[in-house]
Amino acid sequence: MTDQLEAAPPIAATPARSARAPVGRLRGGLILALVAGLGLVTLLVAFVGLGDVTKAVSAIGWRGFALFTTFWLPVMWVTGVAWAAAARSLRSDRIWPFVWARFVRDSAADVLPFSQVGGLVFGARSLIAAGVPERVALASVIVDMTAEIAAQFFYTLLGLGLIAVRLNRALAEPVLWPALIGLSLLFAAGAAVLLAQQRVVGGLGRLARRWLPDSIARADAVGAALEEIYRRPGRVALAVILHLCGWIGGAAASWIALRCMRADTPFWAVVAVESLMYALRNLGFALPGNLGVQEASYALLGPVFGVHSGDALALSLLRRARDLVIGLPVLAIWQWREGRALLRRRTGA
Template sequence: MKLGVLIAIVLGLILATAVIGYFGVGQVLHALAAIGWHSFAALLAYSVLPILILGSAWFVLADQPPAKFGVFVWARMVRDAAAEHLPLSQFGGFVIGARAAILHGVGATESFATTVVDATCELLAQIAFIGIGITVLVIRLGHKSAHDGLVWASVVGLVLLAVGAGAFIVLQRKSGRLLEKLAERFLPSSVAHASAVAQAMNALYERPGRIAAASALHLAAWTASATGSWIALRLTGVELGLAEVLAIESLLGAVRSAAFAAPMAIGVQEAGYALVGPLFGLQPDMALALSLIKRARDLAIGLPALLIWQGFEAKKLIGTALEGA
């Protein structure tokens, strides 16, 4: 498995380098230089908004007092950092995020159950977000164009994603034993009675108001994240409409979801931007620069979060060892 991950990372780096080389290294570097450190700092500050919204979406699913709100924001940050920067699958990020919440006093059963349901709500919101992107794509390209194949492929992909989301929900509701086994496999020391996880998830689905609220917040988070890309482009002098950027980000999100097995989406993200951006008037060099700016932002936020999380883990281990001594 480790060899497979390493090969995937190398292939992704080769693809990313090839894409950047094809469209011109100098042009991409020039586009990157246009943002400047002050503008990059402003982009980092704005990134707090989608993080807060994502934490809120997870928090509304939990039965926790308001004082615990910050725990879910922090754990969500760790989840995304792990999924983005560690050679793990998205599922690995979910487990690490759940673990981060547990370290700060959230029960293991509730942490794991709300993580799974939160991921489902995020998927439902992404379906809606991709639908918005396809609508903008159709309006921009017209009903008859050379890109009809892309439009139909996007629609088919959206339908398949919706079917997959429905199947995932049914799996959670009807196949509790499978989820119990997953809990036992990935959180053996934290979940004493794994059946409680399935029961907790079923209890959440009996509260549709919370599911709707979490899904709406995730849609807001997707929109806020895309708005961050629009801000980054404005800071580099690109005057592209917000609707176009929302469409680019939604379609790119679909591409990244389809290539979820690619570690950190290396190469996939760059190729996606280079192919989708020009459809909405974003030049390939600026699209690639946007991809690299987003990666730099994610690193600036994600790496410190992972280091701090490791510090909490080490503190927990030391405390446990001292208690057992």
């Protein structure tokens, strides 16, 4: 009997292998994308010149980098307030959970290889852990993402307007078409998110009714929270305006970094470069953190607006370093808080 049991093929082995297969393919895809992004960055550094990039990075110094990093914190605070506005939680005692959730969301997206989806999930989880009702947290994530896409659309339009006003036709044409393609993708993504919100929530509700009866009320609650938010369009418009201020504030941080690198670049040029860079980053959504696409955008767009390619590429690498300096402690604190909450739940049980 023992021999027969040992000789019999394990029934659960095939499903287990089939369940692990998608996970393995996903992991392999992430590794391939990461290697491709790192390879592109390496080629760009070699093309621009390692000496020029190193010189630009060294020129900013520790004080300049600290100023560059510190200036980013109020920019993140503004985007957190925009999220709170989308959730109709502008009371001072309710803003901080959204600001902290924004830090967690961006840190996960910038540091971990999950792209934007993982950041959205972690941000929503942080809100729920802070006591924000689940329906409000999930609905506000959707609305805030829509508001941010709309703000980025206007930001890119601002960059295109600066190109039309400041550059001559010969310099503008090579930049306009890629920027228009990125802007079109951004507009399509925003329209798709806006049009699909109610349908997605409704589809989840129907799926819950069929397979997960306990989740019916939760899906319906998220749909009701979405409707409640959109009944106050002024709050959504405020979220868009705050996000637009955040985009411009990010350009101001980059301008400060370039000034610390002794690059005499006008502020309008930095706004133009960054607005178009973010539009072009949409083309590299499959790469973790848009690795390589961001660097290529800076290196190609910078010289068109009078920014030396070495300075532009150094700025991109400094942005990566800033994301790590902010993101790693934020994720460590978030994990510590999650661990404490889990321990309290287990102790209470």
